Amino acid sequence: MEKTLQELSEYVGGTVIGDPSIKIRGVMGIDDAQEGYITFISNDKYIKKIDQTKASAIIVSPKLKDTNPSLSQKRERSLLVCNNPYLAFAKLVELLMYKKPTYTKGIDDSARIDKTAVIGQDVSIRSYVTVGQNTHIGNRVVLYPCVYIGDNCIIGDDTIIYPNAVIYDDTVIGKRVTIHGNTVIGSSGFGYAPDGQSYYKIPQVGTTVIEDDVDIGANTTINRAVLGETIIRKGTKIDSQVVISHNVEVGENSLIVSQVGIAGSARIGKHVTLAGGAGIVGHIQIGDNVTVGGYSGVINDIPSNETYLGAPALPIKRMRRCYVIIEKLPEMREYMKTLEKRIKQLEERNNLPQNTQNTQRRQ
Structure with missing residues (x-):
């Protein structure tokens, strides 16, 4: 599926800077993106990669664009400006690349479903599934192979439970x-x-x-x-x-x-x-x-x-100060050992006999 950058902008509620007619067929990371694909930047540290990426367009936040005025000028790069680039990225992956699974309706012959269980409409219950007594399975539920559901359970509509x-x-x-x-x-x-x-x-x-x-x-x-x-x-x-x-x-x-x-x-x-x-x-x-x-x-x-x-766990500001101290502990220990040695020397001097101290002072 291909969409113009303008169509993508309307889909995610963004604004185009550059060529709105560019055709986009998918989404890729900034390191791997090729022409015809869109990528995204949500952190300043990736701005330096703009010169290297081959993407046709980049999703950015208004803040990122305003603080980097040269962004849209680099290699005539088109931008899709969105308040939440990461969310826009997710929506475009779903729109352009994600193929929603289709499920065959029905109950596999190997499934063991208790006769007291209540099964909704349009379910897909695969091989070797077990459903216990008095359990209710909602509409459009998908149970992959080897799922076990015990007695007296309730499984709501449109729930999907994967194997085992x-x-x-x-x-x-x-x-x-x-x-x-x-x-x-x-x-x-x-x-x-x-x-x-x-x-x-x-x-x-x-x-x-x-x-x-x-x-x-x-x-x-x-x-x-x-x-x-x-x-x-x-x-x-x-x-x-x-x-x-x-x-x-x-x-x-x-x-x-x-x-x-x-x-x-x-x-x-x-x-x-x-x-x-x-x-x-x-x-x-x-x-x-x-x-x-x-x-x-x-x-x-x-x-x-x-x-x-x-x-x-401590409040993050306090813990950051603790981490700074932890990094300095070896140096602090050496300094404490030096202080201990000096204190011991002072104590030894103060414990000398009086005449010895007088002699030292005269010298």
Whole structure:
């Protein structure tokens, strides 16, 4: 599919600087882009690559254009100016390059669907899928091969579940949810009571609720609650290899990046970003609009509208000062050793007999 730069501008709500009639057939990164493709810049450090790229047009922000007036003059480069270049890039990839999958409607003969299950219209249930007792599958749901769905589950309309995902009993999944391969939802939480010699398994009798428009990456685990619900609120996006423990609540439109671990009963607010490898202890609360940096360890509550970093996690300005000190620790240690040596010498002088001190002073 080819579109003129003007058509793309109208599609993403941008402004063209240069030739609006240029034909664009796809989107590429700035290093690999060729003639006939559009690329994007969202960071000043990539401006130096403009002379090297062969792209026919570049998506930039108004700020980037205004602070670099020569940008549009370099090799007569056409620009598509958008308030959010990254979002425009995503929309153009979808428009020009993405082919939406098509699914064959129907139920494969090898699927094992309990006679009490309720199956919606226009579903696509592939080979060796299992659906348990009293489970409701919504309209236009797609279940890839070897998906297992237990008893008493609800799967909302237009949800897609990829191969080998496991949905345990009593799980509720909303509409337009995407669950990638090998993910496990509703498994037993990690709860044991010590009895003096070993550990007694605490029955996990709660449920797991995934609300509408949630995406869940591959190999992620979301545990069921001990009592009550583990809840992932609508619009949240969860990366691969994430562990969310029992009775956790994640607020709306949050981002949880790969290798994050959230311990039991933690409360995560709305529009929270947990960067890769972050660890959240149990029974704490993270407010709305919080960002937690990669590999940070959160051990206390975090108020809303804050950015935390480090292990243990601290407000980012304070942690940056700590990092500066950490870098200087070897020099500081050497300086302290020098001070200790000088102090010891002064103490030894002060402990000399009086006549020796008088002799030293006369000398």
